[in-house]
Amino acid sequence: MAAQNESGGNLSAVLSPEEQAGKDRFDAIIAEDSRIEPRDWMPEAYRKSLTRQISQHAHSEIIGMQPEANWITRAPSLKRKAILMAKVQDEAGHGLYLYSAAETLGTPRDVLNEQLLSGRAKYSSIFNYPARSWADMGAIGWLVDGAAIANQVPLCRASYGPYGRAMVRVCKEESFHQRQGFEILLELAQGTEAQKKMAQDAINRFYAPALMMFGPPDGDSPNSKQSMEWRVKRFSNDELRQRFVGMIAEQVKVLGLTLPDPGLHFDEESGKWIHKELDWEELTEVISGNGPVNSQRLERRREAHAEGAWVREAAAAYAAKMARKTEVA
Amino acid sequence: MSAHDIDHSLDSFGDTSASATRVTPGNALRPEDIAIQQTAPGEDVAQYALRLGDDALILAQRLSTWISRGPELEEDIALGNIALDQLGHARSFLSYAALAWDKTEDDLAYFREEEEFTALHIVQQPNGHFGTTIARQLIVSIFQHLLYTRLLDSSDETIAAICAKAVKEVDYHRDHAIQWTLRLGLGTEESAAKMRHALEILWPYVAEMFKDEPLYDALGDAGVRPSTLRAAWDEEITAVLSDAGLEIPKTGSAMSFGRQGEPSEYMGFILAEMQVLARKHPGASW
Numbered sequence: 001m002a003a004q005n006e007s008g009g010n011l012s013a014v015l016s017p018e019e020q021a022g023k024d025r026f027d028a029i030i031a032e033d034s035r036i037e038p039r040d041w042m043p044e045a046y047r048k049s050l051t052r053q054i055s056q057h058a059h060s061e062i063i064g065m066q067p068e069a070n071w072i073t074r075a076p077s078l079k080r081k082a083i084l085m086a087k088v089q090d091e092a093g094h095g096l097y098l099y100s101a102a103e104t105l106g107t108p109r110d111v112l113n114e115q116l117l118s119g120r121a122k123y124s125s126i127f128n129y130p131a132r133s134w135a136d137m138g139a140i141g142w143l144v145d146g147a148a149i150a151n152q153v154p155l156c157r158a159s160y161g162p163y164g165r166a167m168v169r170v171c172k173e174e175s176f177h178q179r180q181g182f183e184i185l186l187e188l189a190q191g192t193e194a195q196k197k198m199a200q201d202a203i204n205r206f207y208a209p210a211l212m213m214f215g216p217p218d219g220d221s222p223n224s225k226q227s228m229e230w231r232v233k234r235f236s237n238d239e240l241r242q243r244f245v246g247m248i249a250e251q252v253k254v255l256g257l258t259l260p261d262p263g264l265h266f267d268e269e270s271g272k273w274i275h276k277e278l279d280w281e282e283l284t285e286v287i288s289g290n291g292p293v294n295s296q297r298l299e300r301r302r303e304a305h306a307e308g309a310w311v312r313e314a315a316a317a318y319a320a321k322m323a324r325k326t327e328v329a
Numbered sequence: 330m331s332a333h334d335i336d337h338s339l340d341s342f343g344d345t346s347a348s349a350t351r352v353t354p355g356n357a358l359r360p361e362d363i364a365i366q367q368t369a370p371g372e373d374v375a376q377y378a379l380r381l382g383d384d385a386l387i388l389a390q391r392l393s394t395w396i397s398r399g400p401e402l403e404e405d406i407a408l409g410n411i412a413l414d415q416l417g418h419a420r421s422f423l424s425y426a427a428l429a430w431d432k433t434e435d436d437l438a439y440f441r442e443e444e445e446f447t448a449l450h451i452v453q454q455p456n457g458h459f460g461t462t463i464a465r466q467l468i469v470s471i472f473q474h475l476l477y478t479r480l481l482d483s484s485d486e487t488i489a490a491i492c493a494k495a496v497k498e499v500d501y502h503r504d505h506a507i508q509w510t511l512r513l514g515l516g517t518e519e520s521a522a523k524m525r526h527a528l529e530i531l532w533p534y535v536a537e538m539f540k541d542e543p544l545y546d547a548l549g550d551a552g553v554r555p556s557t558l559r560a561a562w563d564e565e566i567t568a569v570l571s572d573a574g575l576e577i578p579k580t581g582s583a584m585s586f587g588r589q590g591e592p593s594e595y596m597g598f599i600l601a602e603m604q605v606l607a608r609k610h611p612g613a614s615w
């Protein structure tokens with residue numbers, strides 16, 4: 001999933017000699033485009049910004065399971081059911097890798113989880129749109145996982161080592177996710193009239209929200225600059241969006257369907273894809289909690305967490321008992 | 330567009346099978362292979378495969394709803410994996426049974442009525458809380474592990490081959506259920522009480538797993554009489570429960586006849602959900 005593109009803060013405090021040495025080393029590592037590791041000195045702002053980005057990314061994987069989990073029991077063939085189940089399960093795995101990467105920066109997973117449940121932490125806005133039809137499983141795989149890939153491939157080289165390495169594992173699986181989504185749409189596009197209609201309708205609904213996954217236009221994304229300087233982000237929001245829209249503009253032809261953007265074209269002069277104006281107010285609304293299903297998504301997480309409390313307590317009590325036993329023995 | 334063209338148009342998506350949380354042995358028999366194999370089973374073996382497939386399918390359907398609802402992320406993955414394994418076994422057994430009737434796995438899963446299903450009542454029972462699911466898993470996975478182990482020697486080659494893959498997977502399911510039974514049984518007062526209650530409400534459906542039917546007379550060495558598994562099952566589950574500070578409940582046995590086409594009340598809801606989309610578009614391919 002797409003990470004929210006934010007960062008910020010700078011250092012103005014006076015540094016001790018050790019800190020100065022740490023900072024010099026940090027700057028040198030960044031300058032030579034090498035990796036920062038958990039034990040290395042890093043500016044507080046870097047730590048904070050990465051913790052936020054990685055944990056938001058993890059939350060997105062977890063909340064992102066819901067729209068697709070919603071269709072597992074109704075998948076229309078056993079083969080599709082198996083593929084969808086494996087896919088949603090992968091997303092849980094991505095969440096795990098990412099929480100582990102975030103923890104190396106010093107914030108434990110339960111604290112990060114608490115931030116999600118309390119509504120303080122953000123996650124990718126796309127998951128606040130409902131998955132109403134089977135074709136949405138196709139559109140989500142193709143467009144949402146597709147946008148995630150566009151965002152994440154450059155993150156494999158992020159300056160923070162654990163994040164970059166987590167991204168390498170995640171990206172491998174994302175290509176399978178995008179492929180299964182495209183395959184679903186391809187089957188539908190070649191099926192009955194009703195199936196074709198279902199596929200087109202899903203693309204119509206997910207196109208704009210998917211383009212908005214890359215974040216606001218470059219002019220309105222003040223934090224991106226710092227993140228680029230830290231070599232976490234490699235390309236601007238608009239650059240990534242360009243790359244993505246160019247890719248799906250080609251792929252949609254294979255489907256024999258259309259993107260809901262009749263004016264979409266490649267402008268030879270500027271070398272850019274010109275797509276329709278996106279509704280940034282809608283994005284702001286969805287991020288601030290007013291998307292179609294924000295409330296439902298968070299509540300489902302809270303419920304699962306609350307209902308699992310006695311299980312986690314039992315597991316902890318059992319582990320403690322076992323530890324005492326080995327001590328005595 | 331031909332199937333070949335479809336494959337070709339997917340080339341740009343790269344790796345087709347990278348799914349880290351899936352554990353699938355490299356050259357194991359796949360349901361797709363079974364569906365195109367030349368030898369169809371006879372009616373009796375097909376009926377047997379149908380039973381094994383229905384149990385696995387309904388259990389998979391039940392377990393799959395834990396994905397995104399588990400008590401911790403690790404359990405979303407573990408229960409998802411178990412559901413996926415069961416679905417894989419179901420697909421193999423059903424694909425095989427379907428050959429006898431010139432049908433497909435999906436015909437059997439999506440276009441049969443409630444009373445045409447043969448699943449045991451134990452797998453139809455609701456997930457309940459996590460402890461109920463674990464108790465159901467313990468009961469069923471020990472049973473499946475014993476059964477599939479014996480079926481490695483089935484005189485029917487396809488059944489034996491399906492079980493060769495499945496037995497390794499249900500061994501993991503069994504281990505997962507045992508570990509959690511210990512944690513919950515010995516964890517807190519609350520978790521132990523919940524486990525005791527879960528075992529009590531599920532136990533009435535244990536006896537049905539071991540009922541022989543006339544079918545087994547015809548099956549000969551292709552199948553395994555479930556009654557012959559009872560002693561080993563009793564021994565194993567008693568040991569696990571005693572390690573976990575739990576007991577075999579004193580509850581009696583319910584009059585359940587899932588094998589004879591008398592499903593539980595739950596079955597209608599399970600199928601309504603599972604079949605709704607496929608039935609809306611009969612003949613469509615997905």
Ligand SMILES: [Fe+2]
Nearest residue numbers: 001061091094
């Ligand atoms: Fe993911």
Ligand SMILES: [Fe+2]
Nearest residue numbers: 091145174177
């Ligand atoms: Fe994905």
